[in-house]
Amino acid sequence: MLAYNLQLAWISLRQTPGLTLLAIAAIAIGLGVLMTIQTQSRHMRSLPIGPVSENIYLVQMDNRDLNAPSLDQSFEMPSLSFRDAMYLLNTDTPAIDATTTWKTRGIITTTGQEYNPVRGIAVATNSGFFSIFNVPFLYGNGWTADSDTQGNAVVVISNRLNRTLFGDEDSVGRQITIIDKQATIVGVLDEWPITSQFYDRSFFRGFSDDIFLPQSFAISMNLPRYTRIECQAADRPRTRAYQLADVRHVINSECAWVNLWVKLETEDSVENYKSLMENYVSEQKALGRFPREQNNFLDNIVTHQNAFLSRDARFKFYQRLSWFFAGVCLLNAILILLAKFIRKTKEVALRRALGAKRNVLLVQYLIELVVIGAIGALAGLALSYLGLQGMLGVYMYGTDYEYPLSTVEQLYQMDWQLIRDALLIGILSTIVAGLYPIWKVCNVAPAPLLKTE
Amino acid sequence: MLKMAGVSKIYRTSEIETCALNKIDLHIKAGEFITVKGPSGSGKTTLLNVAGLLESFEEGELLLDGDNVKGLNDDKLSALRNQKIGFIFQGFNLLPELPVFDNVDVPLRYRGFDAKERKKRIDNALEIVGLTSRRKHLPMQLSGGQQQRVAIARALAGEPRFLLADEPTGNLDSTMAKEVMELLKKINNEGTTIIMVTHDDELAAKASRSINILDGRIVDVAEAGKTNIGGHKTQSTQEADHAGL
Ligand SMILES: Nc1ncnc2c1ncn2[C@@H]1O[C@H](COP(=O)(O)OP(=O)(O)OP(=O)(O)O)[C@@H](O)[C@H]1O
Ligand SMILES: [Mg+2]
Numbered sequence: 227m228l229a230y231n232l233q234l235a236w237i238s239l240r241q242t243p244g245l246t247l248l249a250i251a252a253i254a255i256g257l258g259v260l261m262t263i264q265t266q267s268r269h270m271r272s273l274p275i276g277p278v279s280e281n282i283y284l285v286q287m288d289n290r291d292l293n294a295p296s297l298d299q300s301f302e303m304p305s306l307s308f309r310d311a312m313y314l315l316n317t318d319t320p321a322i323d324a325t326t327t328w329k330t331r332g333i334i335t336t337t338g339q340e341y342n343p344v345r346g347i348a349v350a351t352n353s354g355f356f357s358i359f360n361v362p363f364l365y366g367n368g369w370t371a372d373s374d375t376q377g378n379a380v381v382v383i384s385n386r387l388n389r390t391l392f393g394d395e396d397s398v399g400r401q402i403t404i405i406d407k408q409a410t411i412v413g414v415l416d417e418w419p420i421t422s423q424f425y426d427r428s429f430f431r432g433f434s435d436d437i438f439l440p441q442s443f444a445i446s447m448n449l450p451r452y453t454r455i456e457c458q459a460a461d462r463p464r465t466r467a468y469q470l471a472d473v474r475h476v477i478n479s480e481c482a483w484v485n486l487w488v489k490l491e492t493e494d495s496v497e498n499y500k501s502l503m504e505n506y507v508s509e510q511k512a513l514g515r516f517p518r519e520q521n522n523f524l525d526n527i528v529t530h531q532n533a534f535l536s537r538d539a540r541f542k543f544y545q546r547l548s549w550f551f552a553g554v555c556l557l558n559a560i561l562i563l564l565a566k567f568i569r570k571t572k573e574v575a576l577r578r579a580l581g582a583k584r585n586v587l588l589v590q591y592l593i594e595l596v597v598i599g600a601i602g603a604l605a606g607l608a609l610s611y612l613g614l615q616g617m618l619g620v621y622m623y624g625t626d627y628e629y630p631l632s633t634v635e636q637l638y639q640m641d642w643q644l645i646r647d648a649l650l651i652g653i654l655s656t657i658v659a660g661l662y663p664i665w666k667v668c669n670v671a672p673a674p675l676l677k678t679e
Numbered sequence: 680m681l682k683m684a685g686v687s688k689i690y691r692t693s694e695i696e697t698c699a700l701n702k703i704d705l706h707i708k709a710g711e712f713i714t715v716k717g718p719s720g721s722g723k724t725t726l727l728n729v730a731g732l733l734e735s736f737e738e739g740e741l742l743l744d745g746d747n748v749k750g751l752n753d754d755k756l757s758a759l760r761n762q763k764i765g766f767i768f769q770g771f772n773l774l775p776e777l778p779v780f781d782n783v784d785v786p787l788r789y790r791g792f793d794a795k796e797r798k799k800r801i802d803n804a805l806e807i808v809g810l811t812s813r814r815k816h817l818p819m820q821l822s823g824g825q826q827q828r829v830a831i832a833r834a835l836a837g838e839p840r841f842l843l844a845d846e847p848t849g850n851l852d853s854t855m856a857k858e859v860m861e862l863l864k865k866i867n868n869e870g871t872t873i874i875m876v877t878h879d880d881e882l883a884a885k886a887s888r889s890i891n892i893l894d895g896r897i898v899d900v901a902e903a904g905k906t907n908i909g910g911h912k913t914q915s916t917q918e919a920d921h922a923g924l
Contacts, residue, residue: 227788230788237776237777238776241776572772573774576772576774576785577785577789578757579731579733579760579766579768579772580760580761580766580785580786580789580833581757581758581760581761581762581786581789581790582757582761582789583753583754583757583758583789584753584754584757585754586789671734672733673728673733673734676733676768676769676770676772677724677768677769677770
């Protein structure tokens with residue numbers, strides 16, 4: 227009977243090629259848009275640095291003034307003040323790895339080479355940065371813990387900057403000048419497969435940062451704090467000065483601007499770290515700091531990324547738009563299928579008169595719907611392939627073709643999950659769209675329709 | 680075989696009620712060949728549809744092979760239609776997208792026969808109606824009479840015990856009509872009970888019983904070899920007969 231039904235479905239598709247094509251087009255377009263956006267958003271949601279994303283936590287302790295609004299989500303909470311971050315970084319904690327980060331920037335020049343100065347964005351951090359985030363190196367390595375304590379003039383540069391300044395050559399050992407301080411390159415990053423810059427909480431997708439240097443060196447050089455500095459009310463007017471003026475002021479302030487990331491691999495260590503934070507805040511309260519009630523957060527990168535995406539208006543807009551669009555296409559498909567199946571009332575009447583049970587005919591038309599849905603899904607997949615290729619093109623253009631295609635491509639690739647989802651959604655939505663039409667047509671009273679030719 | 684007792688069928692539209700069948704009492708014995716005559720709109724098709732379980736009815740009882748069909752669900756009625764009843768509709772009612780062979784195949788599919796059995800029956804039925812050479816043609820590639828014969832083949836293929844034919848010879852010339860009539864008589868002789876609507880007195884004369892209906896009522900029954908039970912034909916039925924033709 228299945229073969230018979232498939233044969234009938236095929237005949238019927240050819241009977242009404244126009245309506246069939248329209249139905250397939252409605253399903254394919256809706257599905258194509260939906261799948262393109264959903265694939266994108268799945269890549270957006272994917273773990274920023276793989277599975278370890280779940281074990282790396284941002285340390286946050288609420289050191290705002292009493293009047294500040296209460297917050298129950300880590301995403302809105304400021305980072306740490308310099309002294310609190312440094313204390314937790316340097317004491318003995320359950321964390322197996324830790325690093326602090328903040329951003330700075332400056333004019334970069336190379337010595338002994340004719341080159342216009344470039345503006346570079348730099349991350350002031352610690353030697354732990356490269357291990358905690360599994361940073362791959364093309365040449366050389368990160369700096370040692372000694373350089374952290376001594377404030378050595380060493381830097382790691384991105385392969386992009388390396389390409390700009392040294393044309394892809396191994397530049398380890400060469401000098402670059404940041405603003406007016408010379409530093410020695412100790413390492414060049416390889417392509418770093420992170421999906422966004424989570425480590426400064428911006429979740430920015432695009433170029434990687436140009437330079438990584440020891441925080442101690444950045445402070446000794448008084449590099450600007452190119453980062454959000456959140457101060458208590460009394461201090462707020464000085465925020466800009468804290469960004470640009472003598473770094474010693476901000477270091478001694480209560481303002482929050484340093485991100486402290488810790489790697490914790492067990493639930494116990496997370497709990498232990500939390501009580502460590504609690505004890506620390508209690509101690510500090512006794513000393514007159516932390517005016518508010520204790521409100522600490524220890525959330526991992528995944529939690530922060532999800533909060534970021536749920537607040538990303540454009541991301542949400544595209545998501546909703548794609549569902550809305552798919553819904554409109556589904557409505558269209560319902561109408562088209564209604565028109566298609568209404569033409570079958572005579573056939574239904576005849577088959578019913580000749581002894582077909584209603585369910586047998588419903589199954590016959592369901593199979594026809596599955597065939598339409600499958601064809602629509604395949605066409606939709608072809609469209610989402612084009613959509614993803616288009617978005618890949620836009621991305622490559624937007625990043626000046628800087629990244630090798632091989633690494634970027636992954637973000638815009640169709641995978642088995644997509645194909646499975648598309649087939650499933652395509653067929654199910656066609657059935658949903660066609661259920662009412664076929665139900666209606668299978669419930670006609672046969673006799674009156676058989677009287678006339 | 681089929682027993683109708685006080686069967687009434689009323690069509691209701693928002694404005695009017697039409698009593699298409701009015702308290703029909705009819706007892707058809709197995710093996711009978713009954714013709715139904717009557718003017719246009721008198722309820723002949725309705726009678727066949729009700730007898731063929733294609734339409735419900737408001738009043739009365741209908742027994743098919745001794746079983747009351749009132750209250751049977753849709754699936755049971757479909758199965759009974761499929762197994763016991765063969766229809767030859769007033770229009771040809773062929774599926775235009777299917778070739779002759781597949782059109783004849785339709786009721787057999789729902790009967791659940793295997794491919795071999797179906798082929799045997801279809802070939803046989805097509806041979807009976809003389810269309811073996813047209814089995815791959817689409818209905819629109821056939822003449823009206825040929826289409827009518829496909830419809831007959833479709834009804835015969837299931838070897839129904841009960842054949843309902845609504846003017847099966849309406850589209851045929853008189854020679855062809857006679858042939859079809861012979862065919863139906865032969866089938867009847869082999870045991871199939873037949874009810875046939877016709878306007879043709881000559882054909883009607885060959886039946887074992889001839890029923891005349893008017894306004895949904897059986898007005899007159901004539902048995903083969905006997906005179907009309909209800910006496911002579913009324914003026915109005917004769918007029919209406921002409922109108923119906
Ligand atoms: N579906 C329907 N709704 C309303 N009235 C109907 C319907 N079908 C038939 N009728 C009415 O029932 C009556 C009998 O119709 P029927 O089709 O049985 O006539 P008939 O004797 O077969 O006529 P003909 O010789 O023209 O085929 C007619 O008056 C018709 O108008
Ligand atoms: Mg009729």
